[in-house]
Amino acid sequence: MAWSMWWREPRRTYRFPGKMEVEKYVYTPGLHGLEAARALKEEGKFLGTRCGDTIYYPPTTLCPDYTEGELAEVKGPWRITAYTVVRETLEGERLEKPLVIAHIAPDDAVGGLIHYVDASPDEVYIGMEVEPVLKPKEERRGNPVLDITHFKPRRPETEE
Amino acid sequence: MVVARPNIHVKNRVAIVGAGLTLFRRRMLETPRELAWEAARMALEQAGLTLRDIDCVVIGSAPDAFDGVHMKGEYLADGAGGLGRPTVRVYVGGGTGVFVPIAAWWHVASGLCRSVLAVAEEKMSPAHPHPQGVFAYIWDPILERPLGPNLIWIFALEMRRYMYKCNVDKKTIAKVSVKNKRNALDHPAAQAAANITVEDVLKSEVLVWPVQRLDISPVSDGAGALVMVSENEARRVTDSPVWVEGVGWTLDNTHWYNRDLAYPRYVNYAARMAYKMAGIERPWKEIDVAEPYDPFDYKELHHIEGLMLARRCEAPKLLEEGWFERDGELPTSPSGGLLGVGNPIAAAGIMKVAEIFWQLRYEAGARQVKKPVHKGVAQAWGDLMQAGTVIVLGN
Numbered sequence: 001m002a003w004s005m006w007w008r009e010p011r012r013t014y015r016f017p018g019k020m021e022v023e024k025y026v027y028t029p030g031l032h033g034l035e036a037a038r039a040l041k042e043e044g045k046f047l048g049t050r051c052g053d054t055i056y057y058p059p060t061t062l063c064p065d066y067t068e069g070e071l072a073e074v075k076g077p078w079r080i081t082a083y084t085v086v087r088e089t090l091e092g093e094r095l096e097k098p099l100v101i102a103h104i105a106p107d108d109a110v111g112g113l114i115h116y117v118d119a120s121p122d123e124v125y126i127g128m129e130v131e132p133v134l135k136p137k138e139e140r141r142g143n144p145v146l147d148i149t150h151f152k153p154r155r156p157e158t159e160e
Numbered sequence: 161m162v163v164a165r166p167n168i169h170v171k172n173r174v175a176i177v178g179a180g181l182t183l184f185r186r187r188m189l190e191t192p193r194e195l196a197w198e199a200a201r202m203a204l205e206q207a208g209l210t211l212r213d214i215d216c217v218v219i220g221s222a223p224d225a226f227d228g229v230h231m232k233g234e235y236l237a238d239g240a241g242g243l244g245r246p247t248v249r250v251y252v253g254g255g256t257g258v259f260v261p262i263a264a265w266w267h268v269a270s271g272l273c274r275s276v277l278a279v280a281e282e283k284m285s286p287a288h289p290h291p292q293g294v295f296a297y298i299w300d301p302i303l304e305r306p307l308g309p310n311l312i313w314i315f316a317l318e319m320r321r322y323m324y325k326c327n328v329d330k331k332t333i334a335k336v337s338v339k340n341k342r343n344a345l346d347h348p349a350a351q352a353a354a355n356i357t358v359e360d361v362l363k364s365e366v367l368v369w370p371v372q373r374l375d376i377s378p379v380s381d382g383a384g385a386l387v388m389v390s391e392n393e394a395r396r397v398t399d400s401p402v403w404v405e406g407v408g409w410t411l412d413n414t415h416w417y418n419r420d421l422a423y424p425r426y427v428n429y430a431a432r433m434a435y436k437m438a439g440i441e442r443p444w445k446e447i448d449v450a451e452p453y454d455p456f457d458y459k460e461l462h463h464i465e466g467l468m469l470a471r472r473c474e475a476p477k478l479l480e481e482g483w484f485e486r487d488g489e490l491p492t493s494p495s496g497g498l499l500g501v502g503n504p505i506a507a508a509g510i511m512k513v514a515e516i517f518w519q520l521r522y523e524a525g526a527r528q529v530k531k532p533v534h535k536g537v538a539q540a541w542g543d544l545m546q547a548g549t550v551i552v553l554g555n
Contacts, residue, residue: 016301016306018301019296020293021294021296022225022228022294024288025286026285026288027228027286028190028191028285028286029189030190030191030193031189031190031194033191060238061191061194061197062197064243065210065211065212066201066211
């Protein structure tokens, strides 16, 4: 039978809705992941996994040679390695302020993270130095991404 | 070097030279890649090798919906040592744990890789309210799901059919649970080890009659790993390699209407394939130790018959005689099985293969069976309840 014929049947006839029975997932951060999330929440520090002379961020616990790494602080400075600009929502509504999303890597570690950058699309460029803006300590929930509200360009006048 | 087997020609004989397991627990802090890494590191350590010595990686993990990450084989590949190497993930549901060493076998037997790290990982704890919900999608969406079934329905129907066909009562079947949970007391990774009695099983909460709480294996997080290498490599690294002598796997019909519920044909065909390759003609005599898949207690009896270690409907009688105890004629699940050690799906199967490996090397410690061992078989069962995977090992 053609699809169009099936479509003309009365509603609720010959239809087989399926229900999702898993309501949600709760993930665990892992060994170093937990320590890093705790350090960000409590001390506002970024932790990575040190393997020899290299620090990996985000922390991986294990090293490429399969040994266990140790926790080490990542201090930055952070730089944009790639960025894109979102101007519309998924539904096609125009955003009032374009959203700049970037891959941001610290100079002293391998890796990086994706986050929002509070900058206009005209001024942002690859290699731009940015710095993390954390939520106030009492609002941090131990989420290594959402405890950072965004990254902001590091301008000379903001430097002390 | 071409080695002729009774009915198969392979480039290389394949040996297992190391095995590792994480703890099996209801909720582990470790991420999937960390679990894989812990097990794989232990296996490499036992083999006396490092990750550098590994040519290829085979990863096994059951539905993505448990960990809650799509393509989770790739997601945990760095933990399994898979980056920068030929890496593949294999998946046949619950049968995955034994299928991982089978896939690793053909990687080595074909001559493609000299050494393979075979890693199976499962993290069932992320799904809420209960990982049971993930199983809902194995049902036929039109013919079965409208009834609102859950996984235990399957086992209740199978168990009922088996009890009816073979005239077995629950008291006898409960002895499997008692045996396995007691065996698991000696297993350092065990999650559900216990000294219980048949009465405890019969008094436990009824889930779906005739399945009760203590008839069932628990929900677990965990990982397991094996190092599998070619003969030349094995001779170099160890004096006591454990050879993969035969492998087999089969699909049966997933639809209930045409499947024998009282007898696991899927295991029987897979076992015949593996025995043929291993040159085993009378498995009930030639196999010294077995790890049949036991997510439920009746299922171990079911699979003992499928593996031809007992005649049809004979397993319950032999169980009553103590045939399958650790000091019995044919010890089954000396590890403690899924009922005792735990059931992180893919990792549970590889735990069974690891147990046969340790038994054949006389390294199982307190779990070592009493009789001398030469050949062992491990088996798992999965997919939409109709896949059988079997591996025969020898020392």
